[in-house]
Amino acid sequence: MNFELNKALLILERTPSVFRSLLQDLPPGWIHENEGEHTWSPFDVIGHLIHGEKTDWMVRTAIILGNDPGKTFEPFDRFAQFENSRGKGLEALLAEFDTLRQENLRRLRSLQLSGEDLQREGMHPELGPVTLSQLLAAWVVHDLGHIAQVSRVMAKQYKSEVGPWTQYLTILNFDPEE
């Protein structure tokens, strides 16, 4: 598929409700366990998505469309959620993510981006020049990647409970470092 803003928005706007369907009202075992050392729980992932709404996607969109000469993005803090989510409940995080995402998509739509806008470039601190269309496509893939991750983390909580089925249920054998 080629990137089209309308089709990207169809995914971005539903991600909060996907996470709500997947995680709402679950007990701690399903939401606070991870895949082992240096991996994230579903709770950590929602905090990470919140930080992205605040500091990544629309902030970088504004840099690309703005008039700063270098147009260089700030590096994204992949660990901010460990501090920011502390003491919060999952329901509060899901609601915060939903509100921030809605507001960001309202702003994105209001920009009425042209095909030319989508080809404008910014400078990623590590990846080099990237277009707005690549940034927005990455936002979509990032959402879907974390939905897959959360499902996998939850599945792994039953790794030792499925007996001989481990060999068929390949998600249990996926190493997050790969």
Add this chain to the structure above:
Amino acid sequence: MNFELNKALLILERTPSVFRSLLQDLPPGWIHENEGEHTWSPFDVIGHLIHGEKTDWMVRTAIILGNDPGKTFEPFDRFAQFENSRGKGLEALLAEFDTLRQENLRRLRSLQLSGEDLQREGMHPELGPVTLSQLLAAWVVHDLGHIAQVSRVMAKQYKSEVGPWTQYLTILNFDPEE
């Protein structure tokens, strides 16, 4: 986590709504594309889950709890959906899956399984003896695995649209044959 029926039910009962949140009202590009030859689209996956509701999980539960001497399961047909889903729309499949799942969980709850029941065994045609608790845990993991798969398949539709971000978005580099 140890297997507990109540905690397993919390996942099994929400899977239809997770797929609805993820797939409802999307255009064909998001639901009919796959990851390459011999891989499944999101549409194929929902058909596969429907076939599981009809012929796998609760049918095998009944065999384990029944009085047949061998208690051997029928092999599961992993390709039935290609025939069964033909000509149907995704909305119809999502509704069918939801109805079948609700009915199956109503039956599962009505069995009022004891800890002893959960240790009863059936014979998998390839894996050998498995307990009812392993079957039900596998049902949960199977759901979560297919949620992860569908998210991954959707993400891959933008593989060539994210530019240099491919190297960070590891879901794009996952090979379904692994």
